[in-house]
Amino acid sequence: MSLERTLTVRVERISRQTPEILAFELAHPWGRPLPSYEAGAHIDVHMPGGFSRQYSLARAPSAASAGRYVIGVKRELASRGGSASMHERVREGDLLPISAPRNTFPLREEATHHLLLAGGIGMTPLLAMAQALAARGAAFTLCVFARSEEHLAFADALHAPALAPHLRLHLDQGDASSQRIDLRSLLAQRAPGTHLYVCGPGGFMQAVRDAAAHWPEDALHTEYFAAPADAGAVTGLPFTLKLARRGITVPVAADQTAVDALHEVGIDIPVSCQQGLCGTCVVEGDGEGAEHRDFCLTGSERRHKVALCCSRAKGLELELQL
Known part of the structure; x- marks a missing residue:
């Protein structure tokens, strides 16, 4: 297998975001700047046990980030080894090989409004996007779907003054007064120039795709955690x-x-x-x-x-x- 250029980073800080999600802050071992990136980018993380997984960068690039990368890792019950390795074997101070950032989920410059839909840990690239959009004064709405407040990762960043006016929160559990979002109503009409960005679990992704089936294909942008279960095999005719x-x-x-x-x-x-x-x-x-x-x-x-x-x-x- 061929890989792109590999970097070595130190795990500067690990913080628990929810019962299932840890945030990892990564920095250059000698304090040098890490390669730049744009919101929506991800990195490959090579972890103990020989596993390699892709994780979105959950912080918009800025002077305030001090050249550090932040990723969120959910401990999956059916883990194939990657999330278990990050949660159980990686500690603060450890060195990890990673790839340089690459971006297949960028913000679209032609958009006049950005609608960001995040399901669970799928908020990581969309949080970085929202921060970048707020910094440039762009028009956007960030809709976050989570089970409850307890399961809301990066809550402090989401409720920051720059994002709070743009945030719509959907909680499946909790107070009946919690704001709920009806996907079909939200996506029923597309205002000209609006682009939709979606990241989350497979079921959430399909629900959004179904509700936005009438949107132009080039106005819908997705980032998957894994290939959908019904994805076709890579084999076929010669x-x-x-x-x-x-x-x-x-x-x-x-x-x-x-x-x-x-x-x-x-x-x-x-x-x-x-x-x-x-x-x-x-x-x-x-x-x-x-x-x-x-x-x-x-x-x-x-x-x-x-x-x-x-x-x-x-x-x-x-x-x-x-």
């Missing part, structure tokens, strides 16, 4: 990759990914999540000829880009700018 810049073709077997086929002939394609979520393996190519199985590209991007870890050709050949 096809050929046509590498336009090299003038060669590479066969892809029925039970093989395009990334693996390219690696076999010595062509290095960086990969990370291998589920079509993070965008690491995205390349320029004939998106019209691809059977897209990713969850990171917009409709317009799919016309000229392909996520090679999971997507295949619609026909017998797929041309790439490689």
